[in-house]
Amino acid sequence: MNLEPGAQAPAPAGLRSRPAAVERLLTRTRIRDFAEPDTVGHKGVRLVRQGAGATPLHVLLSGWAARTCTTVGEATLLDLLMPGDVFGLDAEAGVSDYAVVALTTVRVLTVPRARWSELFNADPEFRQLYVQSLTDQAARARRRLLALNARTPAAKLCGVLLDLHDRACAAAELGETGDEGPELPLSRSLAGA
Numbered sequence: 001m002n003l004e005p006g007a008q009a010p011a012p013a014g015l016r017s018r019p020a021a022v023e024r025l026l027t028r029t030r031i032r033d034f035a036e037p038d039t040v041g042h043k044g045v046r047l048v049r050q051g052a053g054a055t056p057l058h059v060l061l062s063g064w065a066a067r068t069c070t071t072v073g074e075a076t077l078l079d080l081l082m083p084g085d086v087f088g089l090d091a092e093a094g095v096s097d098y099a100v101v102a103l104t105t106v107r108v109l110t111v112p113r114a115r116w117s118e119l120f121n122a123d124p125e126f127r128q129l130y131v132q133s134l135t136d137q138a139a140r141a142r143r144r145l146l147a148l149n150a151r152t153p154a155a156k157l158c159g160v161l162l163d164l165h166d167r168a169c170a171a172a173e174l175g176e177t178g179d180e181g182p183e184l185p186l187s188r189s190l191a192g193a
Contacts, residue, residue: 021084022061029126031059034119036110041102048088048100055096056113058088063106069098079140080164086133089116140167 025031038061041047048055050070060081067079067087078098081087087100088110111119120127140163147159 019083022059025059025084025126025129029129030123031109031111031119031126034111034115034122036112039108039110041106041108043102043104045102045106046099047102047106047108048096048098050097050099051095053095054113055088057086057111057116058100059109059111060085060087061107061109064103065100065106066103067098067100079137079144082168084133085137086130089113 047058047065050068060083062083065081065085065087066077067081068075069078070076080103081100120130143163144160147163148156150156150159
């Protein structure tokens, strides 16, 4: 991973304050006791390589990333990751079946694979947040499948964008205060995925 240890990443527009999910993770758990120094990666940097074995646990602290899977030369967007989302450790039985690429400048907290079980056993609050993260990922996958079953391309895109907007507003605790919604890091190629 081509990241800069200890560097500071600017928060994307619309997410200037630390999202509630990240705040909970950093203040209510002992994850910092087990993690390496935060690292920063710039747009386009590959955070996880598809086919890599034994990936560590990563938490996206700021910025946006895309989880993709490439088969037969064509990349498929599996999920958009935002601050507070957890990724990695999926390669427990072998190799990672997806890649994660930064869409903006990101700041990532990494727990080495060797320290993962120690953290999981030592911190019940972290266990609860991690299980919630896995549950949220499964729910997002179900919603994405439903959106992709829409009849027209416009309806498919609208379903994905509305879900993403709801997640971003919830992560930034926006919506009811009249604040402007977060900026989504979308591009033509990402929308086509």
